[in-house]
Amino acid sequence: MTTADARAPRLPDFVVRSERRPYHSLNPATKVVIAAFEALLPFLLGGWAGGAIVLALVAASAAVARVLRELLVVAAVTLPLVASILVINTFLFPGATDPIVRVGPFAPTWSGLAFGLEVTLRLLAMSLALALVYLTTDVDDLLADLERRGLGRRALFVVGAALQTVPALIARAGQIIDAQRARGLDTEGPFWRRARGVLPLAGPLVLGALTEVEERTLALEARAFSAPGRRALVRVPPDSPAERSLRWLLALALAVVVMLRVGGRLG
Numbered sequence: 001m002t003t004a005d006a007r008a009p010r011l012p013d014f015v016v017r018s019e020r021r022p023y024h025s026l027n028p029a030t031k032v033v034i035a036a037f038e039a040l041l042p043f044l045l046g047g048w049a050g051g052a053i054v055l056a057l058v059a060a061s062a063a064v065a066r067v068l069r070e071l072l073v074v075a076a077v078t079l080p081l082v083a084s085i086l087v088i089n090t091f092l093f094p095g096a097t098d099p100i101v102r103v104g105p106f107a108p109t110w111s112g113l114a115f116g117l118e119v120t121l122r123l124l125a126m127s128l129a130l131a132l133v134y135l136t137t138d139v140d141d142l143l144a145d146l147e148r149r150g151l152g153r154r155a156l157f158v159v160g161a162a163l164q165t166v167p168a169l170i171a172r173a174g175q176i177i178d179a180q181r182a183r184g185l186d187t188e189g190p191f192w193r194r195a196r197g198v199l200p201l202a203g204p205l206v207l208g209a210l211t212e213v214e215e216r217t218l219a220l221e222a223r224a225f226s227a228p229g230r231r232a233l234v235r236v237p238p239d240s241p242a243e244r245s246l247r248w249l250l251a252l253a254l255a256v257v258v259m260l261r262v263g264g265r266l267g
Contacts, residue, residue: 022064022065023061023064023065023136024065024136024137025238026136026243027145027237027238027239027240027243028133028137028141028142028145028146028237029145029149029239029243029247030239030243030246030247031132031133031136031137032133032142033246033247033250033251034061034129034133034250035129035130035132035133036254037250037253037254038054038057038058038125038126038129039054039125039126039129039130040254041053041054041125041254041257042054042121042122042125042126043122043126044254044257044258044261045257045261046261047118048118048121050122050125051118051121051122051124051125052121054125054126054129055121055124055125055128058071058125058128058129058132059071061132062132062135065132065135065136067132067135067136070135071128071131071132071135074127074128074131074135075124075128078123078124078127081123082120082123082124085116085119085120085123086113086116086117086120087116088116089112089113089115089116089119090108090109090112090113090116091106091107091108091109091112092112093109093111093112093115093116095111096109096110096111096112097109097111098110098111100113134163139160139163139164140235141235141237142159142163143156143159143160144235144236144237145236145237145239146159148236168212172205172208172209173205176204176205176208
């Protein structure tokens, strides 16, 4: 390291991470607008085209952001919902007269299967587009950008609490499991043994969450949460003119698609 490098100011960790991953460095509002456009496009276009296009765009963005593996995990979590949609539509699609095969009173149909796959494609496109925002956006950056754009502090608290609830519960559950293992509780092995450890986990988890709500309320009041006036923001995510133009362009494209859909030119 040279003397000049030693004298250079050290960038915060979140800035370094953003520079290393191109998609992460986008302004949170830009990523939210892109996700909203991608989430609505499959429903407006209809058929298979919209869902396929959006899934390809989301996969390409996830590859650029280097979170493709995490996005695949999110897709795997939706498998029970996907399976239920396919089964219900394949066997119970109303008005279908093209059975694949007859198994007693049950007759799965090609029409139901095609409709189930189409709905699944749309839901996957919407959920993965929103998940990509969550995987590539720091919650503090998102809240700071929303506050800069005029969102009230109470609404910010609701948004922040909603985004941080699941990660906080997962972290707390891990701490409780580690503490119970240190005290001799067996939480590994067969399914029945793991199920037996659910009740000792649920009690502290719920009580801890309620206690945390009270502690957070007291901490917010100690930091003048209810004080009048506008706060001075220390951390403001960058927002380039190119990104602002992209957001307006996506909004215009979405309005055009909506007008074409209403006019019967699409779907």
